[in-house]
Every structure is written in structure tokens, then in C-alpha cells.
Amino acid sequence: MYSLIAMMAALIGVAGLYSSWRRLALAGPGVVAGSWLLIVLSGWIWCLGWGVEFGTVFACLALSVAGGVFLLLNYEVRERKSPRPADTQQLVINPRxxxxxxxxxxxxxxxxxxxxxxxxxxxxxxxxxxxxxxxxxxxxxxxxxxxxxxxxxxxxxxxxxxxxxxxxxxxxxxxxxxx
Amino acid sequence: MKIIPSPALVRQSLAGHSWLGLLAGALLYLVCLSGTLAVFYPEFERWEQPRVPEYLEVDPGIFDTAYAEALARDPAATEHVFIGLPHGDMPRATVSTDNVGWFVHRDGSLGEQVAHDWTHILLDLHLFLHLPESFGMIVVSLLGVILCGLIISGLLAHPRLFKDAFSLRLRGSKRMEQVDIHNRLSVWGTPFHLMIGITGAYFGLAMLILPVIAEVYYEGDTDRVMATLFGAEPQLEQTLERPAAVGRAVRAVEEMAADSRPFYVTLEEVGTPQQFMLVGAGYPRRLIYAEQFRFDSAGNYLDKAGFSDGEAGKQAIFSVYRLHFGHFGGLPVKFAYALLGLALTVVAVSGVNIWLARRKHRDLLNPLWTGFVWGAPLALAVSALAQVVFGIPATALFWITLLLCGCLSRLLDDDRRTRRQLLWYTAGAAFALVAGHMAKFGSHAVGGAALWVNVAWLTVAVIFCLAATKAGTRLSRR
Structure with a gap:
């Protein structure tokens, strides 16, 4: 239960940062501050559920995973710019x-x-x-x-x-x- | 007030970041890739020998005779005997001397010899880069130091690192794509990467600085430093009439620390009047590798090292292993470590890719790098096939495969074609590995940990096939 609440808090915190970054409906310094507060709070909840040692590590891992989730939500595929492959030149070693x-x-x-x-x-x-x-x-x-x-x-x-x-x-x- | 690094500082930091990254990029890649897989090394060990019977509950008394039998079977001299008790991560019992080990059946008889040769190839690559151990460990530790330097310089070199934390533009220009991948994975993985750098550096640096610490604290007496950190060896003078009472010692720990689970016993100074036992017990929700309880040969309790409730320093130093390898908190933590480890691997590769893309020309380094990056998974798969299925020692084969991949890449001189071919080869090797494993071990290959490792290899093979097919489509459009 603690894990679920902590993970949700981390996800909502990162969602707040994401929303501010994308300038969606929820944006501004208050949202950013609140989001960071939620992220810190998630760390505290992890520690409550798992003890300080596991809790601290889990909080860091969860933040990375949450960030990765929103990164995947936001990726953008562009048209590949394929410049003509350059000829391979001789490797130049500059002794200077x-x-x-x-x-x-x-x-x-x-x-x-x-x-x-x-x-x-x-x-x-x-x-x-x-x-x-x-x-x-x-x-x-x-x-x-x-x-x-x-x-x-x-x-x-x-x-x-x-x-x-x-x-x-x-x-x-x-x-x-x-x- | 906003703290923004000056353009000059950013430029200089970027230069420093590049220099450190290029210095270590290739080795970091190998260490990160092998480290990502090494998170699952207990599973790989079980996969290598899937026929070994597995169990969790055992009468510890069986090890009194099991270890004596192992000593009788091994004619070479040994100073230690290591007894692995079955536990969640490794539901198998083992007894090993300094030279050889056997699995232990539930009745205490010795079974198959322990042979995790491919897992050792993987671990030795991660820990020593296959160099001589003492030297290799220092080299790998220095990579941990460089990783710390890269994190610091990376944070200072990219003032928009947090501002762009969610921006990921794929394809487009090669350089922009690599920059986005590199920066995004770096920023979100920073706490993990820093932890891996510091704990990774510890293993080799600790031995390097031991004499300096000894000089400062104990007039050069390194034994006293070790005793301070890990506990002094008991001073015993016993007459050894019968095998050490391993069972009695394990049962005593189970009674003394009911919330702990003993998972190994080490016999030190074997066969001498100073012989004693260390019983290592894991504690729930603790990062310490184990608390060590010490017993004399008759199984009388002497003391404990204090890793569970001693000084903070002792607890911290004995937490480094689990923290580095992700061996705590079960499978979810292992998967998180594998995911973030893979991210760090991609960061190492994309860093070099950025440098290559920034250059205005193409030379020998481009194909060599492509061959090296996409050849490493192939080299691991080929070495596993040779070692596990055919029993051929495969350390040299790993490096030969890597070398051949570099040659192939140079020959083709086309990064996309090279990548595509190596993806196909790796997928083929992974399929062959699973087929060979199933042919060799039959039904044992589709049960327990072996099943999941084989499924993982198949998944890799399918992903690589899909990536190769996609790359082929792009090539034909060119």
C-alpha cells in the first residue's frame, strides 16, 4: 500500500513538472513547487513503508522511472535527415x-x-x-x-x-x- | 535569483566532459553492459546448470558431513571452505574449497560440480574487464571515478539540462537525436548513476588506499584497519577432533536473530587450531550484505561483526555490494536496476556518438565504434553459446568476436549496414543459444530460472530481428 501511494505521489509530482514544462492548464511556479513537494513527500512515504535504507533507494529509483514514463509520453519522431554518407578518410593522428x-x-x-x-x-x-x-x-x-x-x-x-x-x-x- | 553557469564555464565544462567521456567511453560501455546483465547473475548461474535440484528448507546439520566430504575429495590445500545455504535468490546449497565446489543434495551428499563459467566471464568482464584481477579492479574503479567526474561536468556543461528534461526528439539529425537521448537519460538517471559510480569505485579503491589509511591511523598496520572495519579474527587454540559443527552454528543464529536468515557459512583457517566459522545472515529491509556471527569449531558462539547494529560506518561499508548490484527488494528492484543500467549503457554509447557526429569528417574510428558497440552483444551471445552449450572456454572467443565485428564494420564501412548485420547475427546467436540449451538440458531448460533466462534470450532475439528488419527497410529506401 505504501509503495502504491509513494509511486503515485512520485508520478503526480513528475506529472506536475511535465504539465508546467508543456505549459498545460496546470502550470506556473506554484505547480512546480507543489510538484517538488510531492516528490519529496513520496520519498518520505517510501521510507515509512520500507524503512530509511530501502525507502531512500526506492524514492530515487521511482523518480527515475517516473521521469522515464513522461519522457516516453513526450517523444517526437522527426523526419530523418540523412546526409549523403561521407567517404571514410584516413585516420589522422595529430602528435601536437x-x-x-x-x-x-x-x-x-x-x-x-x-x-x-x-x-x-x-x-x-x-x-x-x-x-x-x-x-x-x-x-x-x-x-x-x-x-x-x-x-x-x-x-x-x-x-x-x-x-x-x-x-x-x-x-x-x-x-x-x-x- | 537564478544560478546560470556562464557561457565560458559551460564551454569549458563541455570540453572537460568530452575529454573524460572519450577517455573512458568504450570501457564504460563494456562495464555498463555487463553490469546490466550481472544484476541477474544468480539467475544465469541457475540457467547454466538447470539440472541441479532446488530447495529452500534444509537441515543445516547435513553440512557437517558435506563439507568434510568436500575436503576429502579435494586433494589441494585450502584455507577456506564456503558453504552456500539455499535461499530465495539461490535455492541451491553448495560447498566449495578454495579450488572446487559441489552442489549439496538435501541428504547431505555431494552432487554435480559447480561450474558457472559463462557467468564468471560476464562477472569478470564487469569487475576486471578480463584483466588480471588486482589491476583490472583498479581500472574498473577508476571508471567509477570518471563516471563521477562525468556527472559533475555533465551537470555544469548543460545549463538547459533540467529545462529540457522532457524533450526527446528522435530521428531528425543524428547529432540532435543522440544529444537528446544522452541528456534525457542522464538527467533522469543522475541519482542512480552517481550511486553506481561511488559504489563501483569503492571495490578497487578500498584496497588502493588501505595502506594510506593504515599509515594515518595505525602506523601502517593494515590488519588493524581491516579489524576496525570488518572485525578482528578470533584468537583460538583448539584441538580439532571432528568436523566443524556447522549445523549447530546455523541453528544458534536462527535462535539469536529470529528475523534474520542465514545464507552462508565460511570456515576460516581450515584444519588449523585457529579454525573458526562465520555465519552470514541477511536481514529483511536492510541493505547490509549480511551480519556475520562467529563461532569456534565446536559451534560455540564467539561474537558478531556488528554490520547490522554497529557503527554507522560498518553498516554503510557492508551495504555497498547490495546497493551496487541491486540485490535487495526482489525482482522489481532487479528490473529497475536493469532498466537504469541499460540507460547508463546507452548514455555511454550516445556520448561517443555525439562526438563522432560533431566531427566534420569520417575516419576509421566511425566503423570501429559501430562494430564495437553492436558487436558486444553478439560477443556475449557467442561466448554463452560456446561455453554453456559446447563447454568451450569462451573468454578469448568473446574478444575475438569483438575484434571480428570491428573488422567486418571496417570492411562494410557503412554504419547502418554493419548495425543491421550485427543485429541479425546476434539474434541468430541468441536463437541458437536457446535451441542448444534446450537440446542439451531437455525439460530442465523450460523450468525454474532457466525458463525465464531462455525467454529473455528469445525476447532479445526477437527485438534484434525486428530492429534489423526495420533497419533493412530504411536501407532499401536510401
Whole structure:
């Protein structure tokens, strides 16, 4: 029963967002806010029925499924534009870009990796928790921090900037941890 | 106040997103595709050996003799014995040493040898990309990291991501179609994708950072870190006169934790005075893989690890497995995971497709990518046919098939024709697989889990046939 109510709440919430997006009869900031409220409420109902652990996961899965349902309702098939297939040219490898790719690889993996590992451990170590909780927080934080650092390294037009910042960050974190 | 990323930030984020995506796209595709199927790995294991008798209720006392018999049959040295108790997901009992395993009949006698070779090919592809385990696991974990980076950069690179959340324009221009598919599936799957990235990265990174954590907390003593997280090994000195009292230990857990269900027993330090047992029990509506109850060899209770009611960190770390593989909440959750896993697979492919469509020219990469993408399902079907039906070791065959698909695609040099041909081949291989499975296993192929897996293969075959036919119609119109 809880599952049914929660799923309905998620579907109605997403329907509200969809209605606003399509500018149907029900639209406007009030509808959007109400829809998000319903989506949050559906999460709470999932938790009531299944406990916090299952409930949280189910709420996320249900939101994705509900979104997919309305996406399918709204798809639009257009006339295929089939440009004349281009001839296959020889693969051109430009060695001038290798330097940049190599530099990015070094920043994304060893540099960002070192910072994320020692930075996460340092951050977790500073939490007022017992060691087991600190360790687990560090382990789960690493991919997020590493991913964010990797993104910065690739996005910055001056790759030296993230390289230096991440490198210095890693060294400072190491110093804080070991000195 | 609206928070809109500046055009420069969007441009830079897009560049970063592309670089990370291209770096990992092909491997991410293989890991996501195999992961989507791996959600159902218990069903695949049952399908591979459909003749094994299935039951749920059993007297745990039978395992005292069953494991002793297994040890007697296996002449090679072993440090562990793993006993799988029958449960909902796997209604079969097994006993395995470090080297070999057998199914256990209801009377405690050993049956057929455990041989899930194709499921292992699938799982090894997902976990290690068929690389050496320790290295492969790190590579796959780094893909989890890159997935996190892709989610962050994707959110920043697409300021209209939420505004266009319901817009899906199919066909039209190739690039617009791929962009819409990529962005829509990404935005609606974001919580799932992030969870998969973080939990996926955990498995390999945990081993990598263990020495660093040990250095910070325990002067480099990694055993103490493991003891903190997973519980210290009991210090025992026993005289082993008879087999370990597995039945007594399982019954004790059933009494101690009435709401739990024991589903495995591990014997550690087998045959030594330090031998002890871990009884793993699943809890309803909990994400933890199991609570571990420890017993000495005579079946006397020692302690429990505390994954069910210990520190939050312990509970969280032991929830990673079920959260990653979707093994909780029954079939609806498995189907939801398969659906969202497939969506992530499509996101990985469409990301590379967008990059290819954006280029102003066509080169070797175009046909190779088409061959790789549509060759992977064929390679899985061919490897299953070889391994399950003919008993031919098929790991190499998987990669050879993939390579041949790339060559075929290069030869045809026409993405639509390649796709159509590979769809036909995959459908043919799937039909052959089901026919071969039925010929080999007879009535066992149309009962229990085997029936549903065969129906799934047939469904894939029919869908691929329909897609190939449709693609053929379009080709003839060209």
C-alpha cells in the first residue's frame, strides 16, 4: 500500500513538472513547487513503508522511472535527415596534441588521485567521529572528490592551474596528516 | 535569483566532459553492459546448470558431513571452505574449497560440480574487464571515478539540462537525436548513476588506499584497519577432533536473530587450531550484505561483526555490494536496476556518438565504434553459446568476436549496414543459444530460472530481428 501511494505521489509530482514544462492548464511556479513537494513527500512515504535504507533507494529509483514514463509520453519522431554518407578518410593522428593529453592524464590520475585520497582522509580525520566512521567516509568521498578534481583539470583552459593547485593541495594534506 | 553557469564555464565544462567521456567511453560501455546483465547473475548461474535440484528448507546439520566430504575429495590445500545455504535468490546449497565446489543434495551428499563459467566471464568482464584481477579492479574503479567526474561536468556543461528534461526528439539529425537521448537519460538517471559510480569505485579503491589509511591511523598496520572495519579474527587454540559443527552454528543464529536468515557459512583457517566459522545472515529491509556471527569449531558462539547494529560506518561499508548490484527488494528492484543500467549503457554509447557526429569528417574510428558497440552483444551471445552449450572456454572467443565485428564494420564501412548485420547475427546467436540449451538440458531448460533466462534470450532475439528488419527497410529506401 505504501509503495502504491509513494509511486503515485512520485508520478503526480513528475506529472506536475511535465504539465508546467508543456505549459498545460496546470502550470506556473506554484505547480512546480507543489510538484517538488510531492516528490519529496513520496520519498518520505517510501521510507515509512520500507524503512530509511530501502525507502531512500526506492524514492530515487521511482523518480527515475517516473521521469522515464513522461519522457516516453513526450517523444517526437522527426523526419530523418540523412546526409549523403561521407567517404571514410584516413585516420589522422595529430602528435601536437599528445603533449596536452599526456599532461591532462597526469593531472587527472596521479595528481587528482593523490589529492582526493589524502584530502578525503584528512577531511574525514577532522570529523568528530570514531575511526571506523571516519575511514568509511573517506573511502566513499574519494570518487566524488577525484571526479570533481578530474573535471576541473580537463575543463580549465590553463591546465597548469589545476595541476599546481591540486599538487599543492595534496602536499598540504599530506603534511597535515603526517607532520 | 537564478544560478546560470556562464557561457565560458559551460564551454569549458563541455570540453572537460568530452575529454573524460572519450577517455573512458568504450570501457564504460563494456562495464555498463555487463553490469546490466550481472544484476541477474544468480539467475544465469541457475540457467547454466538447470539440472541441479532446488530447495529452500534444509537441515543445516547435513553440512557437517558435506563439507568434510568436500575436503576429502579435494586433494589441494585450502584455507577456506564456503558453504552456500539455499535461499530465495539461490535455492541451491553448495560447498566449495578454495579450488572446487559441489552442489549439496538435501541428504547431505555431494552432487554435480559447480561450474558457472559463462557467468564468471560476464562477472569478470564487469569487475576486471578480463584483466588480471588486482589491476583490472583498479581500472574498473577508476571508471567509477570518471563516471563521477562525468556527472559533475555533465551537470555544469548543460545549463538547459533540467529545462529540457522532457524533450526527446528522435530521428531528425543524428547529432540532435543522440544529444537528446544522452541528456534525457542522464538527467533522469543522475541519482542512480552517481550511486553506481561511488559504489563501483569503492571495490578497487578500498584496497588502493588501505595502506594510506593504515599509515594515518595505525602506523601502517593494515590488519588493524581491516579489524576496525570488518572485525578482528578470533584468537583460538583448539584441538580439532571432528568436523566443524556447522549445523549447530546455523541453528544458534536462527535462535539469536529470529528475523534474520542465514545464507552462508565460511570456515576460516581450515584444519588449523585457529579454525573458526562465520555465519552470514541477511536481514529483511536492510541493505547490509549480511551480519556475520562467529563461532569456534565446536559451534560455540564467539561474537558478531556488528554490520547490522554497529557503527554507522560498518553498516554503510557492508551495504555497498547490495546497493551496487541491486540485490535487495526482489525482482522489481532487479528490473529497475536493469532498466537504469541499460540507460547508463546507452548514455555511454550516445556520448561517443555525439562526438563522432560533431566531427566534420569520417575516419576509421566511425566503423570501429559501430562494430564495437553492436558487436558486444553478439560477443556475449557467442561466448554463452560456446561455453554453456559446447563447454568451450569462451573468454578469448568473446574478444575475438569483438575484434571480428570491428573488422567486418571496417570492411562494410557503412554504419547502418554493419548495425543491421550485427543485429541479425546476434539474434541468430541468441536463437541458437536457446535451441542448444534446450537440446542439451531437455525439460530442465523450460523450468525454474532457466525458463525465464531462455525467454529473455528469445525476447532479445526477437527485438534484434525486428530492429534489423526495420533497419533493412530504411536501407532499401536510401
Amino acid at each position: 596534441t599528445w603533449g596536452r593529453h599526456a599532461l591532462l592524464s597526469i593531472i587527472v590520475f596521479p595528481v587528482a588521485g593523490t589529492l582526493s585520497v589524502v584530502g578525503s582522509i584528512l577531511l574525514a580525520h577532522e570529523m568528530p567521529w570514531i575511526p571506523v566512521n571516519q575511514m568509511v567516509l573517506a573511502v566513499l568521498l574519494i570518487p566524488v572528490i577525484w571526479g570533481a578534481a578530474a573535471y576541473w583539470a580537463c575543463a580549465d583552459p590553463l591546465p597548469g592551474r589545476p595541476a599546481i593547485a591540486l599538487g599543492v593541495g595534496a602536499l598540504l594534506s599530506l603534511a597535515c596528516l603526517y607532520l
